[in-house]
Amino acid sequence: xxxxxxxxxxxxxxxxxxxxxxxxxxxxxxxxxxxxxxxxxxxxxxxxxxxxxxxxxxxxxxxxxxxxxxxxxxxxxxxxxxxxxxxxxxxxxxxxxxxxxxxxxxxxxxxxxxxxxxxxxxxxxxxxxxxxxxxxxxxxxxxxxxxxxxxxxxxxxxxxxxxxxxxxxxxxxxxxxxxxxxxxxxxxxxxxxxxxxxxxxxxxxxxxxxxxxxxxxxxxxxxxxxxxxxxxxxxxxxxxxxxxxxxxxxxxxxxxxxxxxxxxxxxxxxxxxxxxxxxxxxxxxxxxxxxxxxxxxxxxxxxxxxxxxxxxxxxxxxxxxxxxxxxxxxxxxxxxxxxxxxxxxxxxxxxxxxxxxxxxxxxxxxxxxxxxxxxxxxxxxxxxxxxxxxxxxxxxxxxxxxxxxxxxxxxxxxxxxxxxxxxxxxxxxxxxxxxxxxxxxxxxxxxxxxxxxxxxxxxxxxxxxxxxxxxxxxxxxxxxxxxxxxxxxxxxxx
Amino acid sequence: xxxxxxxxxxxxxxxxxxxxxxxxxxxxxxxxxxxxxxxxxxxxxxxxxxxxxxxxxxxxxxxxxxxxxxxxxxxxxxxxxxxxxxxxxxxxxxxxxxxxxxxxxxxxxxxxxxxxxxxxxxxxxxxxxxxxxxxxxxxxxxxxxxxxxxxxxxxxxxxxxxxxxxxxxxxxxxxxxxxxxxxxxxxxxxxxxxxxxxxxxxxxxxxxxxxxxxxxxxxxxxxxxxxxxxxxxxxxxxxxxxxxxxxxxxxxxxxxxxxxxxxxxxxxxxxxxxxxxxxxxxxxxxxxxxxxxxxxxxxxxxxxxxxxxxxxxxxxxxxxxxxxxxxxxxxxxxxxxxxxxxxxxxxxxxxxxxxxxxxxxxxxxxxxxxxxxxxxxxxxxxxxxxxxxxxxxxxxxxxxxxxxxxxxxxxxxxxxxxxxxxxxxxxxxxxxxxxxxxxxxxxxxxxxxxxxxxxxxxxxxxxxxxxxxxxxxxxxxxxxxxxxxxxxxxxxxx
Numbered sequence: 011x012x013x014x015x016x017x018x019x020x021x022x023x024x025x026x027x028x029x030x031x032x033x034x035x036x037x038x039x040x041x042x043x044x045x046x047x048x049x050x051x052x053x054x055x056x057x058x059x060x061x062x063x064x065x066x067x068x069x070x071x072x073x074x075x076x077x078x079x080x081x082x083x084x085x086x087x088x089x090x091x092x093x094x095x096x097x098x099x100x101x102x103x104x105x106x107x108x109x110x111x112x113x114x115x116x117x118x119x120x121x122x123x124x125x126x127x128x129x130x131x132x133x134x135x136x137x138x139x140x141x142x143x144x145x146x147x148x149x150x151x152x153x154x155x156x157x158x159x160x161x162x163x164x165x166x167x168x169x170x171x172x173x174x175x176x177x178x179x180x181x182x183x184x185x186x187x188x189x190x191x192x193x194x195x196x197x198x199x200x201x202x203x204x205x206x207x208x209x210x211x212x213x214x215x216x217x218x219x220x221x222x223x224x225x226x227x228x229x230x231x232x233x234x235x236x237x238x239x240x241x242x243x244x245x246x247x248x249x250x251x252x253x254x255x256x257x258x259x260x261x262x263x264x265x266x267x268x269x270x271x272x273x274x275x276x277x278x279x280x281x282x283x284x285x286x287x288x289x290x291x292x293x294x295x296x297x298x299x300x301x302x303x304x305x306x307x308x309x310x311x312x313x314x315x316x317x318x319x320x321x322x323x324x325x326x327x328x329x330x331x332x333x334x335x336x337x338x339x340x341x342x343x344x345x346x347x348x349x350x351x352x353x354x355x356x357x358x359x360x361x362x363x364x365x366x367x368x369x370x371x372x373x374x375x376x377x378x379x380x381x382x383x384x385x386x387x388x389x390x391x392x393x394x395x396x397x398x399x400x401x402x403x404x405x406x407x408x409x410x411x412x413x414x415x416x417x418x419x420x421x422x423x424x425x426x427x428x429x430x431x432x433x434x435x436x437x438x439x440x441x442x443x444x445x446x447x448x449x450x451x452x453x454x455x456x457x458x459x460x461x462x463x464x465x466x467x468x469x470x471x472x473x474x475x476x477x478x479x480x481x482x483x484x485x486x487x488x489x490x491x492x493x494x495x496x497x498x499x500x501x502x503x504x
Numbered sequence: 505x506x507x508x509x510x511x512x513x514x515x516x517x518x519x520x521x522x523x524x525x526x527x528x529x530x531x532x533x534x535x536x537x538x539x540x541x542x543x544x545x546x547x548x549x550x551x552x553x554x555x556x557x558x559x560x561x562x563x564x565x566x567x568x569x570x571x572x573x574x575x576x577x578x579x580x581x582x583x584x585x586x587x588x589x590x591x592x593x594x595x596x597x598x599x600x601x602x603x604x605x606x607x608x609x610x611x612x613x614x615x616x617x618x619x620x621x622x623x624x625x626x627x628x629x630x631x632x633x634x635x636x637x638x639x640x641x642x643x644x645x646x647x648x649x650x651x652x653x654x655x656x657x658x659x660x661x662x663x664x665x666x667x668x669x670x671x672x673x674x675x676x677x678x679x680x681x682x683x684x685x686x687x688x689x690x691x692x693x694x695x696x697x698x699x700x701x702x703x704x705x706x707x708x709x710x711x712x713x714x715x716x717x718x719x720x721x722x723x724x725x726x727x728x729x730x731x732x733x734x735x736x737x738x739x740x741x742x743x744x745x746x747x748x749x750x751x752x753x754x755x756x757x758x759x760x761x762x763x764x765x766x767x768x769x770x771x772x773x774x775x776x777x778x779x780x781x782x783x784x785x786x787x788x789x790x791x792x793x794x795x796x797x798x799x800x801x802x803x804x805x806x807x808x809x810x811x812x813x814x815x816x817x818x819x820x821x822x823x824x825x826x827x828x829x830x831x832x833x834x835x836x837x838x839x840x841x842x843x844x845x846x847x848x849x850x851x852x853x854x855x856x857x858x859x860x861x862x863x864x865x866x867x868x869x870x871x872x873x874x875x876x877x878x879x880x881x882x883x884x885x886x887x888x889x890x891x892x893x894x895x896x897x898x899x900x901x902x903x904x905x906x907x908x909x910x911x912x913x914x915x916x917x918x919x920x921x922x923x924x925x926x927x928x929x930x931x932x933x934x935x936x937x938x939x940x941x942x943x944x945x946x947x948x949x950x951x952x953x954x955x956x957x958x959x960x961x962x963x964x965x966x967x968x969x970x971x972x973x974x975x976x977x978x979x980x981x982x983x984x985x986x987x988x989x990x991x992x993x994x995x996x997x998x
Contacts, residue, residue: 114746114851137748159690170690172698173667186938196653196664196702196847197916198923198934199962200946204666204698208690225748252608254631254719296790353690357608422691429692440692444680451949452694455942468693 012074014053020074021056021098024066029104031055040099043084043091044146048431052079052093057101061179061187061217064100068215069185071098077461078183080211082122082154085146087351088430090157090210090466097461102153105217108132116223117176122153122216126160129221138223141168144426145334152219159208161426163259163333166384167292168224170426172207179218180206183462188214205452210428211463213456227292230258232329233305235314236283240264240367243285244360246312247383250289251356253308255301258290260384264363266343266393267336267378274339277332280316287314287383288333290326336380337391344376344393348405352413354421356386365415366390373408375401387425388416414439429467443471506568508547514568515550515592518560523598525549534593537578537585538640542925546573546587551595555673555681555711558594562709563679565592571955572677574705576616576648579640581845582924584651584704584960591955596647599711602626610717611670616647616710620654623715632717635662638920639828646713653702655920657753657827660878661786662718664920666701673712674700677956682708699946704922705957707950721786724752726823727799729808730777734758734861737779738854740806741877744783745850747802749795752784754878758857760837760887761830761872768833771826774810781808781877782827784820830874831885838870838887842899846907848915850880859909860884867902869895881919882910908933923961937965 012020014032021030031037032054041049053076058064071078077097084091093099106123113136118129126147129140143162144150150160156178161170168174177191180202191203206213237243243262250260263271263279263286272279279286287309291301302319309317320326340347354362363379370377376393390412394405413423413436423429423436437446449468453460506514508526515524525531526548535543547570552558565572571591578585587593600617607630612623620641623634637656638644644654650672655664662668671685674696685697700707731737737756744754757765757773757780766773773780781803785795796813803811814820834841848856857873864871870887884906888899907917907930917923917930931940943962947954 114742115849116746161690172690172695182942188939188942192914192916196655196666196919198918198927198931199939199943200703200707201666201698201701202942202946204695205946207695209694213694248608252610294791294794296794297788300788300790355609420686422686424690424692426690433692437692445682445693448676448682448696448949449693452696452699452946455945455949 012076017070017074017076017098018054020070021054021067024070025056025058025063029057029059031057040081040084040093040101043081043086043089045087045089045432048089048092050093050095052099053096055099055101057104059104061105061181064102064105064215064217065181065185065187067098067100068181068183072184072459072461075459075461077464079463080157080215082151082157083125083149085150086154086158086428086430087349088424088428088432090428090430090463092431092466094464100215102151102215105153109218111136111223113138117220118223119218119220120152122156122219123151126150126152126155133223134226137226139226140221141165141174141224142171145337152221153216156207156216156219157209157211158426158428161382161385161387163261163382166260166382167256167258172204174222175203175207175219176222177220178203178206178216180214180216182214183457183459191220210430210467212453212467213462227258228294229298230290230292230326231298231302232320232326233287233289233291233302233309234279234318234320234329235287235289235309236280236316237285237287237313238283238315239313240285240363241360242313243287244363244383246287246309246314247359248356249308249312250305251384253304255304257305257384258292259288260290260382261288261333262286262379262381262383263333263336264379266376267340267380267391270339270343270378271332271336274342275328275332275335277328278318279332283315288329333380340378340380340391340393343378345395345397346393348392348394348409350388350390350392350409350412351425351427352388352416352421352423353425354386354388354416354419356384358419358421359383359386362388362415362419366412369408369411373404375404375408377408382425385425386421410436431466434465434467434469437467437469446471506570511564511568511570511592512548514564515548515561518564519550519552519557523551523553525551534575534578534587534595537575537580537583539581539583539926542583542586544587544589546593547590549593549595551598553598555599555675558596558599558709558711559675559679559681561592561594562675562677566678566953566955569953569955571958573957574651574709576645576651577619577643579644580648580652580922580924581843582918582922582926584922584924584957586925586960588958594709596645596709599647603712605630605717607632611714612717613712613714614646616650616713617645620644620646620649627717628720631720633720634715635659635668635718636665639831646715647710650701650710650713651703651705652920652922655876655879655881657755657876660754660876661750661752666698668715669697669701669713670716671714672697672700672710674708674710676708677951677953685714704924704961706947706961707956721752722788723792724784724786724820725792725796726814726820727781727783727785727796727803728773728812728814728823729781729783729803730774730810731779731781731807732777732809733807734779734857735854736807737781738857738877740781740803740808741853742850743802743806744799745878747798749798751799751878752786753782754784754876755782755827756780756873756875756877757827757830758873760870761834761874761885764833764837764872765826765830768836769822769826769829771822772812773826777809782823827874834872834874834885834887837872839889839891840887842886842888842903844882844884844886844903844906845919845921846882846910846915846917847919848880848882848910848913850878852913852915853877853880856882856909856913860906863902863905867898869898869902876919879919880915882906904930925960928959928961928963931961931963940965
């Protein structure tokens with residue numbers, strides 16, 4: 011077994027001494043990602059400058075069977091980039107170049123460390139933008155977006171990362187380079203591009219991303235509607251989509267979220283409403299006008315107590331400001347909150363929201379819902395006070411019950427935040443042993459030794475723990491003493 | 505090794521005697537799919553009635569290491585359902601039930617043997633339709649569509665099969681049942697749904713398909729434009745998309761195709777044009793009107809010599825009739841033709857078409873192009889006469905050169921017809937040995953013995969022929985004496 015010193019020497023040859031971090035103080039910022047309660051000090055942090063260096067780092071680690079954990083901007087919300095105590099934390103932050111914006115092909119070719127919003131900024135002069143817009147878009151990187159298959163407010167219309175990535179360059183754990191996807195809609199061979207997207211850094215390290223760009227819509231307008239009942243609002247969501255209208259965004263908030271957001275942002279939200287819908291319509295002017303009329307009618311038919319349409323860009327921005335600041339605003343209501351990320355079939359919205367409110371009474375903990383209603387992606391924020399004895403445990407149990415309910419109605423345990431370390435045990439609720447074994451076989455097809463981001467994403471099948479003798483998976487090596495505690499606040503909702 | 509007789513007895517227990525076919529005359533219709541020059545007589549044909557029987561058939565075959573080739577409607581154009589001489593041909597044709605149409609979720613749940621068009625027919629009373637529409641849609645089945653990731657005229661706007669499948673039930677080669685995908689946009693775990701789609705029956709047998717349905721557009725109109733030059737037409741294609749307009753369909757034809765289609769269908773095509781574009785715009789009336797104006801302007805700016813807009817549904821149908829009958833119409837120009845299916849980046853359209861016409865002069869063989877211009881999916885039809893000595897070989901060489909050109913400009917060797925048996929050697933042009941090895945590892949993760957549709961899709965890596973000692977791949981067992989000859993006519997273009 012190579013020592014830390016020996017490994018550092020080998021990697022210094024590859025990336026230079028200033029990009030191999032050995033001392034604890036300098037490694038500290040890499041101990042966790044967006045969920046700071048999960049913390050592990052990595053053996054080494056390495057910051058390669060380009061794809062060749064990434065390949066060389068992986069070759070060295072593979073040769074010595076050293077675990078490697080890739081990391082983007084560190085904004086992830088499931089501890090997917092949590093370091094390995096005896097491994098290398100591979101930061102992609104120096105690969106931050108926009109290689110090209112090609113308006114004639116409507117694509118951007120970028121390195122993984124480029125921030126999500128930087129792509130749209132660079133494309134703007136050509137009248138183009140990049141569709142997926144996680145709320146963390148000013149900070150999160152496109153490499154991390156690929157790893158998590160990130161979504162955002164506009165994914166209902168413009169799709170998730172998977173729907174907007176055209177090609178990837180990937181380095182596998184042995185240091186071999188692959189080009190996945192390409193310029194055409196379909197490709198021969200198995201769809202490696204799709205399998206890499208959302209694979210949480212477990213199959214390969216992405217070193218170049220080609221994304222499709224979309225024309226910036228001529229017009230965008232927001233309808234803001236208040237409701238006296240969650241059920242009315244949930245039914246209105248189903249009706250809008252059911253009428254064949256695909257809004258750019260269709261977001262919902264409930265009572266505590268509305269109040270907190272309004273106190274914070276002064277966006278003119280109806281503070282006495284039980285539920286609020288924000289519906290953005292975009293496209294050409296004729297289309298948007300027509301859709302505003304149709305959506306207004308649907309909202310009225312579903313007993314909206316108030317409907318407002320943004321008159322100009324300034325008002326539209328203000329309406330969104332409330333939504334975008336809802337997470338930190340809710341943070342002011344309570345010392346701590348626990349952010350969940352489950353997805354349900356849209357038709358169960360009313361039922362699940364009603365159940366969550368019933369559970370809220372049962373647990374004696376307030377809950378605020380701020381979420382992507384159009385695609386059924388819930389983000390319940392459970393409010394609690396960690397200093398009150400027993401509240402943390404109650405919040406955890408409440409959260410687990412919400413996810414179990416999501417699975418029960420045919421949904422899933424994560425919409426866009428990933429599984430990472432945080433939800434690895436809940437994967438057993440979602441999948442059978444048979445399915446988990448299939449995931450492991452797939453993982454092995456890319457990483458036979460299991461050294462790339464080990465212990466994340468896929469738990470050992472219950473009855474097949476003998477299956478993967480090759481991985482050194484040991485949950486205890488990933489968790490600090492405070493681990494398994496829920497996330498305490500944070501603004502990185504998507 | 506189990507004998508044919510013993511195997512037939514075992515499978516008879518599963519599906520009943522009348523659904524196990526042993527005699528050559530009854531097996532004859534299963535010898536080939538849409539490419540009739542590839543023919544192999546299977547050992548047995550088995551027709552299970554439901555998913556349980558499919559699982560049992562697979563379990564029996566797996567236990568005895570018998571190759572299994574799944575087959576949908578047999579309309580495929582790459583010999584993907586070509587039987588194995590010592591294997592079972594597993595026909596899914598009896599699994600032909602529409603299980604449910606659910607307008608509130610906008611999905612249809614169907615068995616794999618349901619014909620593509622039957623889904624749209626069943627959804628029509630609810631104002632919904634299924635997007636992907638291969639030209640063979642009256643005959644091809646949705647299971648085959650999933651296997652080939654089928655496209656069609658409207659895939660530019662509505663996507664390929666992969667973009668329209670929500671969930672799959674799959675039985676693996678050992679007979680285990682998996683549910684892939686589900687009701688939400690993203691799912692935790694690796695994206696098995698995506699990897700199954702387009703996997704050409706090599707990873708599992710699909711026994712249930714849930715597809716998303718789309719609202720039938722209020723209005724659809726077609727613009728028909730003639731051009732004096734291929735380059736003008738190709739540039740107009742790029743300009744339409746470049747202006748952010750995504751037509752429902754954007755099809756192109758060149759001289760011979762125009763003339764043949766017009767003689768056949770009397771659709772009012774300009775017979776003296778070098779190129780013709782058919783551009784369908786659909787959506788709500790306001791949007792379509794606006795887009796017709798914009799597209800007309802773009803076509804004029806790109807020197808269209810004539811532009812016509814369909815005045816009513818009857819005229820729209822007539823305009824499409826010419827396109828849809830172009831393949832058989834071209835068939836009347838020449839005793840034989842060879843249909844290619846390559847894809848190129850849209851921006852290379854003018855260059856590649858010009859090159860194809862240059863090659864046409866060089867080989868002394870006429871070529872007719874009828875294709876999905878919007879997504880760069882070419883279908884050159886090479887006209888030849890197999891009775892003229894040397895013409896077949898010239899046509900084959902011409903076809904290979906076209907595909908090599910597609911790869912050279914960054915495209916690929918198949919747009920929607922798949923690799924199957926036909927293009928297995930061309931996969932070496934598209935992919936490196938490294939990539940082919942990765943595909944094989946992925947295949948093994950689902951099918952360790954390599955008995956599911958063996959010898960299709962992925963060739964052995966040149967330098968790694970020792971790699972898969974477990975498969976019995978022997979190309980000679982798949983080909984009849986006439987194999988490796990190109991397709992002779994046929995109406996099954998997509």
